[in-house]
Amino acid sequence: MKKMTHLIAIFEWHHFFSQPTFFDRFFRKSMMRTRLVIALGLVAFSAHPILGQQGNASQSAVKQDSLQLVAMKAKPNQPGIYHLILVSSDSLPRNAVFELTFPPDFGLEPLEVAGSRDITGGLRLQKKNRTVVLQRTGLGNPVPPGKTAILKLGLIRNPAILDSVYAVKVVLRNPDTSRIIIDKLVRVHFQLQ
Secondary structure, eight states, rough: OOOHHHHHHHHHHHHHSSOOOOHHHHHHHHHHHHHHHHHHHHHHHHHHHTTTTSSOHHTTTOOSSSSEEEEEOTTSSSSEEEEEEOOSSSOOOOTOOEEEEEEEEEEEEOOOEEEEESSSTTTEEEEEEEEEEEEEEEESBBOOHHHHHHHEEEEEOOOOOOOSSOEEEEEEEEETTEEEEEEEEEEEEEOOO
């Protein structure tokens, strides 16, 4: 009789805990909601034009070239240092050529030096009228796509009025293939002191 009572108690315990309770139903509904949110998130992620791409994340995220030209601590009619900040969707070869064509309001006479910590191997600088030509020497490593590179140019005389809209034509070439990697007009940003 004791065994029978014990078996009945086990059956009742199992029956009680095997029935769905309020918490079980709540937990199942919340799990279904969580799965639905995750599924919708995955669909949205795969549909996103940049995030859903396969392959190397740093390369796939760079769909467009990014260029900025900043006159550092600019003063009107005074020489200053310019930073060309570049993110290319293509690799920059060891002998890449940069051509920057400035408007007549900029003075290129004091420009003697160009360099970069991000673009190794050194640069050759030439001035042709309003155009500054910078060629990599071929000694450094190629710059991979998506890496930010900063070229520093000094000194360039600023225009008399810094609040005007000035644009510099920037062309980046691969001389091995005669291919133009970038060809853009870049607005000059004057960083005031």
